[in-house]
């Protein structure tokens with residue numbers, strides 16, 4: 001078994017039995033579950049809205065090359081520079097060069113999963129550049145030395161008491177501080193960082209080719225400060241973030257807000273179309289947009305998996321997933337966790353090391369049911385399993401087991417020959433791990449076929 005898979009199983013066993021961990025995430029997901037139905041009330045037909053969003057993303061992804069070129073042409077006209085990065089190394093190198101040019105020692109960052117994907121903070125630290133997370137949840141995670149736990153709510157697994165304790169340890173504050181006091185402490189600290197930073201780095205929720213702009217959605221105003229205070233703004237965005245036109249935002253903004261946090265619309269929605277123009281009084285002197293592939297074109301080339309590029313990272317599928325709710329986000333050991341993470345990680349990284357995530361699903365279909373853009377997530381998980389087998393990544397033991405199973409199922413006499421006790425022995429002793437977390441399986445002495453015949457022999 002691959003190390004990634006055995007690590008996942010080991011962590012899952014621990015987390016699933018950790019009742020306090022489950023209490024905290026179920027409490028936080030419960031609050032989300034309570035408000036999402038209220039957010040959905042803003043749509044006269046929420047199913048049609050999701051269907052329409054799916055069609056718009058289909059259109060964007062099917063013409064991705066043209067959309068991205070149009071974006072580059074339009075945003076370049078307003079003075080921004082577009083950098084195409086095939087992988088994390090190219091993206092990091094581009095950022096390093098900009099930092100060098102700008103003589104940068106300090107960076108403020110707003111929440112961005114793409115920067116997690118390329119491990120930007122570690123890279124900057126190695127180059128002696130301070131990079132401070134300005135989203136409160138991300139700031140908490142950075143203080144704790146942990147990656148985000150959830151794509152929308154980075155510190156979802158922490159209670160307010162956990163955060164107070166962390167601040168007390170790291171910042172010497174009152175261990176009984178209230179959430180309001182904690183927020184003010186973070187705010188006080190972060191405001192100073194904005195004034196020192198030479199560069200601000202953000203992600204992008206949407207890329208809009210029609211106007212050559214990016215759209216950013218946030219609740220704290222920290223992304224706006226990150227864009228507008230430092231003299232240089234760097235955007236890092238996955239190439240799949242395209243929506244064709246400005247008008248599409250009228251659907252995607254409420255959809256992202258409702259499926260992400262249950263809001264009707266997120267507090268701050270910003271469109272950026274370049275650096276400060278001559279007649280403008282604020283904004284950065286320079287703006288760079290790094291368009292990151294990093295495995296996304298593998299998904300684009302795969303006709304079945306392509307629809308996973310429609311994802312708007314609302315996080316709804318994580319909140320709905322019974323596996324995520326038991327094992328939590330860090331167990332996945334991947335940037336993107338939950339159902340969408342299990343679908344895309346094997347393609348963004350590699351199938352052999354990450355296929356196990358696609359098996360961590362009950363295939364209940366709840367993820368598909370809640371997805372803001374109606375991605376058939378559970379079918380894509382099955383498709384990943386299929387692809388892994390086609391690529392020959394299943395073990396010899398598994399291949400043999402299925403071969404024997406097939407032979408047995410095709411020959412009724414063989415099935416009837418095996419007694420109940422023989423089946424019990426095979427399942428309870430040969431299937432490794434079956435009994436560890438389940439009760440013993442007890443087969444009846446006679447097969448279903450024999451029982452059926454007996455019952456109907458006089459009919």
Ligand code: SF4
Nearest residue numbers: 311312314315317371
């Ligand atoms: S797959 Fe769907 S539900 Fe999951 S994060 Fe993406 S858009 Fe949201």
